[in-house]
Amino acid sequence: MKTLHNKLRKKYNHLKRSYLPSSEKPKRLIIDKAKWLNNADSPVMLMIDDFTNAWHSRNSGGSWDIGGDWGGGLDKEGSAFSFLEENLLKDFPEVKVTFFTVAGKISQYTFAVPFTFSESLNHSDESRAFFRKLHEDEKSEIAYHGYNHGAPGEKTVNFMQEWKGFRSVDEACEQTEKGKEIFKDVFGEYPRGGKYGGWEYNEFADASIARSGFLWWCRDWMPRDISDSISDSYYEPQFFGGSFVVALPSTVHGYLWDKGQIERLLEKQQIISIEEHIAPVRPDGLIQTPNVIDDIDELKSLFNYLRNKKVWYATGTEIAKYFIAYSFTTIHDIEHDRFKIKYDGHVREPMLTVIVDCRSFCEDNKKPAEKVILPDGKKIEDFAYLDNRRHIIRVNIPVQNGPYQIQ
Ligand SMILES: [Zn+2]
Structure with a gap:
């Protein structure tokens, strides 16, 4: 009896062992x-809007005011780009910039006060060379921000943002075609992505972006909420339009960012896309916010904070392509x-x-x-x-x- 018992137990233990994790x-x-x-926690995309071939001087001088260059100063001394390079990009060579650029002449806000200088990107050999060099640099991308950004009004509040004003998808596509051809002329290729001017758009806009062949687009300003009142997946990229355009969320304000927000984005592996503008001085007398000049210290401390995080510095097109590969x-x-x-x-x-x-x-x-x-x-x-x-x-x-x- 004892031998049988032992035998059975041996068998039982053997069976049991073969089902245990090994x-x-x-x-x-x-x-x-x-x-x-590279298995990064978050991509980091610095977005600089309204970088275009224009500048402004309040007393219509022969050069821009301090803070009045929107890109038309090219890489000359005192230009917006040289400010950015000397005060941020030189110290943070890891950062990649996605510039959102108006292709034609950027529109003034009010009928009364035009930009002192406003031309299309392909206005001169100098402007072509400047913008093209930036686009070809692997550390920056020039993305599309409209043909003219909109139409002026009597007052600033009457300014009609470009994608808010189209009366049909056809009309939106026709104007975007003109802007795309300027891009082709300057960069040798059409823009891959872009952003609505002023985050405003109507019911024809999304379809026109898909039909115009964009790979990715920034539709909405949606700073990352950390109160848990909105579900996490709201801040993920999405697809839209018949051609699966990638919508990239815009999650962080260049001046009003805080550590809790950055930590939440890292924890959820979401995009840290930082919203900025190139210049503070506007022809209508208002200050454009956020802007890289007034926010330079906050931007430096943000990029310092990101230094020991597992992040991937990328352009809009790089992020969109990865999202497509993953999806x-x-x-x-x-x-x-x-x-x-x-x-x-x-x-x-x-x-x-x-x-x-x-x-x-x-x-x-x-x-x-x-x-x-x-x-x-x-x-x-x-x-x-x-x-x-x-x-x-x-x-x-x-x-x-x-x-x-x-x-
Ligand atoms: Zn804009």
Whole structure:
């Protein structure tokens, strides 16, 4: 009786053990898509609005007032751009700027007072060269902010913002086409993204943005709330329009930001998109806020605060492409040394960061993964090991359809 009992117990323990979690190696690769490039907590996008070929002098002098350059001063001494470079970008070389630029002559606010100087981006060889150089610099992007920003009124309150005033989708597209052609003339390509002037738009606007071929757009000013009165997902990027335009949320005020807001965005892995304007001085006598000149100290302390955070400095187009890569990929048929991707996004080969636990493969070979072979046969050998045994890797892959193999 005792022997039988022992036998049974042995069998029972054996059975029990085989259902317990074991420290054996996984049978397949374990793959996670990172929400943002390099597995950053948040992308950081500095947005500077109304940067365009114009400047203003209150007494109609031959040069702009202090704070009166909107970009027309190009990179000359005392220009808005040189202020930005000397007072912020030089000290924070990691920061990338997305400029929102009016393509044609920016409109005055009131009939009575025009800008002292206002021209289209392609007005002169000098202006073309200046804006083009900025766009080609990998640290900045020139995005679209309208053909003229709107139409003047008797008073400032009667100024009609550009996308608020169109009477049909056709009319919006026709005017946007004119602005796009100026972009093509200056930059050799159409703008990829943009922003509504004054955050104002009517029922024809969104459809016109999709039809005009934009990849991404800033529709709404939506500073990140931390009182939990609005659900978190409100602040995520979204798709809109028939062509899946990426709507990027605008979450942080360059002057009124606070640490709680930044921490919440990091915790939720949401975009830190910082709203600013290029210049304080307006022809109608009001001060444009927020603006980089008055807010320079707050901007410096914001970028200082971000220095030891896990962030990814990026332009609007880079963020939109990553969001498309993340949203339109399915990882499937995962085996011990390979996996497949199905991708049906509207951007060719966007980059995606994946974290791959390769133990199923590495422990057989007794050596770490050394390369990832893409569906098109190209190799990626540049990646980070995330653990001491070099079994878990973080790798940026161009998204293609088909098998990826670990070697
Ligand atoms: Zn604007």
